[in-house]
Amino acid sequence: MICTALTVAAAEVDLNQYFAGLNIIVALTIAVFKASCVVLFFMHAKYSPGRTQLVIVASVFWLAIMLFMTMSDYLTRRWI
Amino acid sequence: MPREHYLNATYGIRSWLLTTDHKRIALLYLISVTFFFFVGGTFATMIRIHLLTPKGLLVTPETYNKLFTMHGVAMIFFFLIPSIPAVLGNFLLPIMIGAKDLAFPKINLLSWYIYLLGGSFVLYSFSTGGLDTGWTFYTPLSSVYSNSAVTPAVLGVFINGFSSILTGLNFIVTVHTMRAPGMTWFRLPLFVWSQYATSIIFILGTPVIAITLLLAGLERMFHLGFFNPQLGGDPILFQHLFWFYSHPAVYIMILPAMGVISEIIPTFARKPIFGYSFIAGSSIAIAVIGFFVWAHHMFLTGESTYAALTFSLLSYLVAIPSAVKVFNWTSTLYKGSISYDTPMLYALGFIGLFLIGGLTGLFLACLGLDIHLHDTYFVIAHFHYIMVGGAVMGYVGGLHYWWPKITGKLYPEFLARIAAIILFLGFNLTFFPQFILGYLGMPRRYASYPPEFQVLNVMSTAGASILALGYLLPMIYLTWSMRYGEVAGPNPWPGTGLEWQTPSPPPTENFDVTPEVTWEPYDYDNRPDLGLETKGAPSLAHGDD
Amino acid sequence: MHRTGELFGQYKTLEQQRETASLGMWIFLSTEVLFFGGLFMTYTLNRSTYPDVFSEASKTIRLSLGAINTVVLIASSLTMALSVWASQAGKKKLLPVFLIATLILGCVFLGIKGVEYHDKYVEHHIPGWNFSFEPSSDVATNAHTQLFFSLYFGMTGLHALHMIVGAGLLIWLIKESLRGRFTPEYNTPVENIGLYWHFVDIVWIFLFPLLYLIDRH
Numbered sequence: 001m002i003c004t005a006l007t008v009a010a011a012e013v014d015l016n017q018y019f020a021g022l023n024i025i026v027a028l029t030i031a032v033f034k035a036s037c038v039v040l041f042f043m044h045a046k047y048s049p050g051r052t053q054l055v056i057v058a059s060v061f062w063l064a065i066m067l068f069m070t071m072s073d074y075l076t077r078r079w080i
Numbered sequence: 081m082p083r084e085h086y087l088n089a090t091y092g093i094r095s096w097l098l099t100t101d102h103k104r105i106a107l108l109y110l111i112s113v114t115f116f117f118f119v120g121g122t123f124a125t126m127i128r129i130h131l132l133t134p135k136g137l138l139v140t141p142e143t144y145n146k147l148f149t150m151h152g153v154a155m156i157f158f159f160l161i162p163s164i165p166a167v168l169g170n171f172l173l174p175i176m177i178g179a180k181d182l183a184f185p186k187i188n189l190l191s192w193y194i195y196l197l198g199g200s201f202v203l204y205s206f207s208t209g210g211l212d213t214g215w216t217f218y219t220p221l222s223s224v225y226s227n228s229a230v231t232p233a234v235l236g237v238f239i240n241g242f243s244s245i246l247t248g249l250n251f252i253v254t255v256h257t258m259r260a261p262g263m264t265w266f267r268l269p270l271f272v273w274s275q276y277a278t279s280i281i282f283i284l285g286t287p288v289i290a291i292t293l294l295l296a297g298l299e300r301m302f303h304l305g306f307f308n309p310q311l312g313g314d315p316i317l318f319q320h321l322f323w324f325y326s327h328p329a330v331y332i333m334i335l336p337a338m339g340v341i342s343e344i345i346p347t348f349a350r351k352p353i354f355g356y357s358f359i360a361g362s363s364i365a366i367a368v369i370g371f372f373v374w375a376h377h378m379f380l381t382g383e384s385t386y387a388a389l390t391f392s393l394l395s396y397l398v399a400i401p402s403a404v405k406v407f408n409w410t411s412t413l414y415k416g417s418i419s420y421d422t423p424m425l426y427a428l429g430f431i432g433l434f435l436i437g438g439l440t441g442l443f444l445a446c447l448g449l450d451i452h453l454h455d456t457y458f459v460i461a462h463f464h465y466i467m468v469g470g471a472v473m474g475y476v477g478g479l480h481y482w483w484p485k486i487t488g489k490l491y492p493e494f495l496a497r498i499a500a501i502i503l504f505l506g507f508n509l510t511f512f513p514q515f516i517l518g519y520l521g522m523p524r525r526y527a528s529y530p531p532e533f534q535v536l537n538v539m540s541t542a543g544a545s546i547l548a549l550g551y552l553l554p555m556i557y558l559t560w561s562m563r564y565g566e567v568a569g570p571n572p573w574p575g576t577g578l579e580w581q582t583p584s585p586p587p588t589e590n591f592d593v594t595p596e597v598t599w600e601p602y603d604y605d606n607r608p609d610l611g612l613e614t615k616g617a618p619s620l621a622h623g624d625d
Numbered sequence: 626m627h628r629t630g631e632l633f634g635q636y637k638t639l640e641q642q643r644e645t646a647s648l649g650m651w652i653f654l655s656t657e658v659l660f661f662g663g664l665f666m667t668y669t670l671n672r673s674t675y676p677d678v679f680s681e682a683s684k685t686i687r688l689s690l691g692a693i694n695t696v697v698l699i700a701s702s703l704t705m706a707l708s709v710w711a712s713q714a715g716k717k718k719l720l721p722v723f724l725i726a727t728l729i730l731g732c733v734f735l736g737i738k739g740v741e742y743h744d745k746y747v748e749h750h751i752p753g754w755n756f757s758f759e760p761s762s763d764v765a766t767n768a769h770t771q772l773f774f775s776l777y778f779g780m781t782g783l784h785a786l787h788m789i790v791g792a793g794l795l796i797w798l799i800k801e802s803l804r805g806r807f808t809p810e811y812n813t814p815v816e817n818i819g820l821y822w823h824f825v826d827i828v829w830i831f832l833f834p835l836l837y838l839i840d841r842h
Binding site: 023024027028030031034035038039041042043048049051052055056058059060062063066067070071074075 | 644647648651652654655658659662663665666669670673674699702703705706819820823824826827830831833834835838839
């Protein structure tokens with residue numbers, strides 16, 4: 001749990017040096033890791049019944065649908 | 081001494097306005113959604129009268145914009161979306177699973193008050209300048225340029241969304257945690273499956289329109305730029321976000337009606353439903369796949385060709401589970417012992433009209449055809465076939481089917497059958513000509529049209545007057561029956577669900593003793609307690625459980 | 626209001642009542658995911674359309690404050706988790722301590738946010754309110770940077786609103802825990818409000834890199 005506080009610090013220090021588009025990927029990966037720790041351990045998702053875990057997975061999946069499919073419109077407009 | 085039940089258990093206005101009994105809340109919703117049905121219906125009447133002549137008979141074009149907008153907002157958000165879930169779902173869900181109430185009864189009551197609050201804001205908007213943006217609130221018209229009362233309307237719809245969310249939450253939790261012993265998932269009535277699927281959409285879709293309308297409202301109030309091209313924003317983003325909810329919303333409107341039909345057909349064909357697990361699974365499939373198709377409303381916005389292709393293909397896919405249901409209903413009818421009671425008439429009408437509406441959806445999902453048909457009366461006819469010919473007929477049929485349970489009285493059967501036929505004929509006369517009008521190119525949302533379209537428009541208006549009669553009649557005789565109708569027993573049809581095992585009307589706690597379920601759903605052959613002649617020897621396995 | 630551990634009319638066991646409440650809170654949180662999700666969608670599109678503008682604008686919000694806030698909020702999640710543990714273990718004296726710690730950390734967060742918002746006000750970076758932006762290098766127009774700030778205020782504002790609600794819930798929890806209301810058999814409000822608090826933390830965990838950590842070099 002203390003390590004999550006450390007990851008915060010690590011996040012900003014490192015990212016000050018990256019240039020390329022990797023920046024956002026690294027930052028978001030760290031964020032996902034932190035969020036997963038919170039969900040699994042603080043929120044006891046690891047020890048919760050299957051249907052709770054299904055609710056969590058479903059909401060993330062639905063958010064992903066919205067982001068992915070909408071951006072796929074914008075990003076493929078130049079293709080044809 | 082009259083028996084005590086939920087209607088007479090306590091008296092006084094406070095016992096109704098502060099009730100936590102799901103059955104009373106259902107009736108509170110019944111009154112409110114009927115009120116909004118009248119509001120939306122009034123605007124529809126004005127539209128149809130206006131369109132009797134090519135130049136428009138009644139109002140200016142600016143006012144006409146307000147008429148169709150307010151018709152849409154009232155009907156979609158305040159009538160169709162709550163109708164079956166909040167009235168029939170609230171009343172029946174706990175009883176059908178053998179529970180005493182929903183999981184969160186106070187939240188149930190809260191959701192009704194939230195509905196009223198949202199409705200008040202919208203009514204305020206209607207009466208202080210109206211709303212002319214279309215029910216779709218496209219930006220930047222709604223967020224920047226419109227001079228109508230957009231902000232209160234958007235606020236009202238936003239608030240109303242929470243009513244839906246709380247209802248959906250309540251239903252999902254209830255189905256998971258409050259089922260009676262022996263009521264396994266695959267013994268649930270199909271109406272419960274359809275409510276569960278609908279609730280998934282409530283939970284995952286409604287928040288998105290909430291935030292979208294909030295952003296549009298904020299943009300209007302503070303001149304922000306999310307959706308305004310002049311400030312670098314993107315109106316298409318609004319459309320993506322809007323339709324992400326609003327397409328699944330149409331499945332919110334139809335899935336419960338399909339659930340009603342799945343209850344009515346086995347009862348009046350006196351046969352188990354064909355393919356129970358397929359119908360249950362297709363409800364979930366429609367709810368899920370329905371979230372992947374939204375941009376078929378945006379084919380003509382300049383979205384990318386690849387996106388258009390994907391959404392078109394997925395839209396064809398989502399038709400498959402609906403077709404599965406239609407096949408299963410029809411197979412249930414085959415070799416059934418069919419009686420043409422009023423609920424069955426509505427169910428049969430539903431199947432035919434939903435079929436037409438659904439198939440015409442496929443026309444629209446085809447990219448090439450949509451170029452010609454988009455924003456024409458073809459689209460209007462398509463969705464009215466599904467929403468009115470489908471959802472509303474399911475709602476009215478369901479009201480008839482469960483009326484004896486809700487009120488303890490029977491409605492006048494002969495008059496009811498006539499009304500059903502009037503409704504069916506009026507509906508088709510109203511909306512079938514609109515398919516032709518759309519095909520011939522008449523645009524939607526226009527206050528005038530070329531003179532060669534007048535005959536079809538007049539037919540449509542004539543049909544609308546017959547349709548109105550078809551709605552008025554049940555409102556009158558159902559109300560009449562509450563006082564003067566014949567007393568109904570617990571199981572007048574008879575039906576096989578748990579709801580028919582309690583008295584009509586039910587006591588406040590639904591069941592005097594918690595039921596234990598040992599039979600499969602719709603199993604007419606093995607229910608000697610229903611007092612029917614069984615076809616073959618009863619199976620020994622049941623009853624020994 | 627029901628008394629501690631009392632069964633509501635429609636439930637059969639305390640276990641059922643507890644499971645139900647928990648599932649209800651998780652489903653509510655999933656609606657919140659989609660609610661914030663719309664904002665994240667708007668952000669994603671606008672950032673991919675105007676990457677340079679976003680980068681410039683992001684430089685004017687203070688990374689140090691954002692970082693401190695992140696640590697503060699994660700710490701408050703820790704104290705919240707500890708209070709849930711305390712309620713489960715029957716540590717009735719310790720429970721209010723952790724809850725109060727969580728509340729204090731939450732208020733620190735909101736205080737720092739207030740400082741940040743004040744900075745923005747002073748620099749005329751609030752959209753629709755005397756907005757003017759002098760970029761540090763040659764970048765796009767006023768209007769596009771307004772988009773960043775609209776999103777900044779929109780997303781952090783909605784988040785702060787949720788925190789204020791959370792703080793209110795914590796105050797209620799503290800009051801009730803001081804009355805000794807929560808026992809190992811009945812600590813459902815502590816758990817469920819804890820879930821809500823953690824969720825608000827998770828939203829910030831994503832907001833921080835997206836708003837503060839855009840290409841700083």
